[in-house]
Amino acid sequence: MTPLPTPQQLRYLVALADLGHFGRAAAACAVTQSTLSAGIIALERQLDASILERGPAKRPVFTPLGLELVGRARAALAALSAVAETAAAARDPLTGPLRLGIIPTIGPFLLPRLMPALRKAFPRLRLWLREDLTDRLAEDLQGGRLDLLLLALPAALPDVETLRIAEDPFVAALPQEHRLLDQAQLPLSALGGERLLLLEDGHCLRDQALSACGLPGAGGGETFAATSLHTLVQMVAGGLGVTLLPRLAVAGGVLAGTPVVLRPIETPPGQVMGRTLGLAWRARSPRAPEFRSLAPVIGEAVAAAVARIGATPGAGGGG
Amino acid sequence: MTPLPTPQQLRYLVALADLGHFGRAAAACAVTQSTLSAGIIALERQLDASILERGPAKRPVFTPLGLELVGRARAALAALSAVAETAAAARDPLTGPLRLGIIPTIGPFLLPRLMPALRKAFPRLRLWLREDLTDRLAEDLQGGRLDLLLLALPAALPDVETLRIAEDPFVAALPQEHRLLDQAQLPLSALGGERLLLLEDGHCLRDQALSACGLPGAGGGETFAATSLHTLVQMVAGGLGVTLLPRLAVAGGVLAGTPVVLRPIETPPGQVMGRTLGLAWRARSPRAPEFRSLAPVIGEAVAAAVARIGATPGAGGGG
DNA sequence: ACAAAACGATTGGTTTGATCGATGACCCCG
DNA sequence: CGGGGTCATCGATCAAACCAATCGTTTTGT
Structure with a gap:
């Protein structure tokens, strides 16, 4: 078998692929250009493979095999640093950098509470x-650019x-002086007759709200x-329609200053209409135990927020 | 960030875990014992982690973290050699060693044909x-001890x-002078009244034959x-019952010298009663393109064998 | 069209660190 | 108590990774 490539060589290769420039790649690796050049050449010779188009081109151009090797090199370097990460995580759990991805329907409302708690x-x-x-976020998680996601489950991702x-129940949001406001609780059927406003496509909350109302997902031309x-x-406040809001967003002040009025949703006893918040990380991540121990803290922050608003299910911020 | 561990150090670590002995591990790595010892110590120092119980023990004993690190080290080394393998596979496709796993209901009957073709x-x-x-086989595939499997699909394995x-149709096998022999084709319902003989548990053919006959799988106390x-x-020949055989096995001479008689199975037109043969390899294997180009050769071998017996669906070997 | 700049490959000399052989410390067994 | 076995330590050695400087070529600027 041919000798294994040096991690150094793989770093050179990846840096060159990322920056497309010997000099800058060398600088990124904190070596001189000659060293990086020699390293790439040595790698090609050891693997007996042509990685770069060695024609009279100015910029380095990768062969198809070269690109494939870059991908493998990335994976190998990640596996290598996973060894070091495992040791670091065991030594000092929940210290050091952690790159967290959050969906927009959670982030702005939970982070002001969550960050101090963490x-x-x-x-x-x-x-x-x-x-x-x-x-x-899922792409970045897979690609190793994020370590952990805070999102709405279920999120069926491979190798995750x-x-x-925590649970985040939905509440109905209606404009002032709406004809449904005389009911203390709204059955879902009552919303069926209203114009349901939604987030634009791509937000998971859109699909969750639709499925909560028993409506089909991809029926393109509904509403703005x-x-x-x-x-x-703001659109609800303007009387364009009604919507479903997660309690967490309400607790985070999404209603501040608007005349929107909330009503709990009437559900069969023991059942909750809402969505599940959860964490996601790469399966086989060295820091999985850390992430698991992060869950209670986040769960408490969510619970505290939702409980606080739960006591005042009426109008939002004191408009 | 702590510096990445050297592949050499990881090799030492894995060898030590495998052999449980500094001297033998050093020999396996083709270095002296002092070198390996120093390497392990350097690894522990660099990772700031205790890998071995450094008490007055004779044999090296791994800490829990140490075992975890061994696993990570194995994965990292595999990822590293995947880089080299990718280059080697691109340079010389389908050369060098290939570790193939075959299930027992295919191997003995196909290999005599397949090996010369390959x-x-x-x-x-x-x-x-x-x-x-x-x-x-699946375990060994995941563990990297096999490169490729030849088995019956579907085989829902993770990361594979x-x-x-090819398709391998079933034929009914009955003893001589059986009362069903006056029919040229047998409907499955006819077999329902017979004692169906099966392979022991663990053979996928057992479950496939059961499901072909519409019988439940785990109904323990059927038959020997x-x-x-x-x-x-032999059991069929002895009159103990009937069974379903893959044509490939028949073509491979499983009947040689026995008085067992075959009958095709009556199926709705355009439908086939049988199982699907296929290849399986680790997803992300560097040699996946090689394996794919192996398929036609194997397919031809199967087709040639099955076609040959298809012409003579009567009795088996000239008993 | 010509000169200047940018880029990557090559060369020669320096230094780091992995490795070896030998030795030391320790335990278990007889 | 002595011998065999096992792992850690020590000093010397040597390969290879690295840098600074230079060369050949292509691209860019005027």
Whole structure:
């Protein structure tokens, strides 16, 4: 068997693929250009494979095999650092950098509560945040650019482990002086006759609200779609229709200053109409035990928020 | 971030875990004991983790973290050699060693045909064979001890890619002078009244035959179970009952010298009663393209065998 | 069209660190 | 109590990874 490639060589290869430039790649690896050049050449010779188009081209151009090797190199380097990460995580659980992805229907409403709680519970944790739609977060998780996701379950992702955190019930949001306001609780059937406002496509909350109302998902031409929960609330306030809001968003102040009025949703006893919040990480992540121990703290933050608003299910912020 | 562990150090670690002995592990790595010892110590220092119980013990004893690290080290080394394998596979497709696992209801009947065909098509391929039940083959595939499986689909295995090779229809096998022999084709319902002989538990053919007859799988106390298709045929010949045989096994001579008689199974037009043969390999295996190009050769061998027996669906070997 | 700049490959000399052989410390067994 | 066995330590050695400087070629600027 041919000798295994050196991690150094793989780092050079990946840096070159990322930056497309010997000099900059060398700088990124903290070596001189000559070293990186020699490293790439040595790798090609050891593997007996042509990685770069060695024609009279100025910029390095990768062969198909070269690109394949870059992918393998990334995976190998990740596996290598997983060894070190395992040791680091065992030595100092929940310290150091953690790249967390959050969906937009959770982030703005939970983070103001969550961050102080996390800082108190794990003072040495360095949290990097990224807010995006579930699909894009999942991509970044797989690609190793994120370590952990906070999103709505179920999220069936391959090679990903998930953990339930908390339930986030839906409440109905209606404009002032709406004809349904004389009922203390609204059955879902009552909403069927109203114009249901939704977030734009890609937000998982859109699909969850639709399925809660028993409506089909992809029925394109319904209504004008909002880009955020704040926008959505403004549309409700403007009398364009009604919507479902997660209690967590209400607790986070999404209604602040608007005349929108809330009503609990009437459900069969013992059943809850809402969605499940959870964590997700790469299966086989060295830090999985850490992530699991993170769950209670997040769950408490959610529970505290939802409980607080649960006591006042009437109008939102004191408009 | 702590520096990445050296592949060398990881090799030492894995060898030590495998052999449980510094001296022998060092010999396996082709270094002296002092080198390996120093390597392990350096790894522990770099990772700031205790891998071995450093008490006054004679044999090296791994800490829980140490065992975890061993697993990670194995994965990292595999990822590293996947880089080299990718290059090697691109350079010389279908050459070098290939560890193939085959289930016992295929192997003995196909290999005599398949091996010459493979040797002719890929002369530089060095085929290592292992015959076992699907479950155990799958374990070895995941563990990297096998590269490729030839088995009956569907085989829902995680992180495994499969490719359909060929269909292998079932035929009914009955003893001489059986009352059903006056029918040229047997409907499945006719078999329902007979005592159906099966392979013992663990053989996928057992479950496939049961499901073909519409019978439940785990109904423990049916009948005496055979340990191989040859045994099963002997039991049929002895008048203990009837069974279903894959045509491939018949073509491979499983009936040789026995008075067992075959009858095709009556099926709705355009439908086939049988099982699907296929290949399976680890998803993300560097050699996946090679394996895919192996499929036609195997498919031809199966087709040639089945076609040959298809012309003479009567009695088996000239007993 | 020509000059200047940018880029990657090559060369020669330096230094780091992995490895070896030998030795030391310790335990178990007879 | 002595011998065999096992793992850790020590000093010397040597390969290879690295850097600075240079060369040949292509691209860019005017």
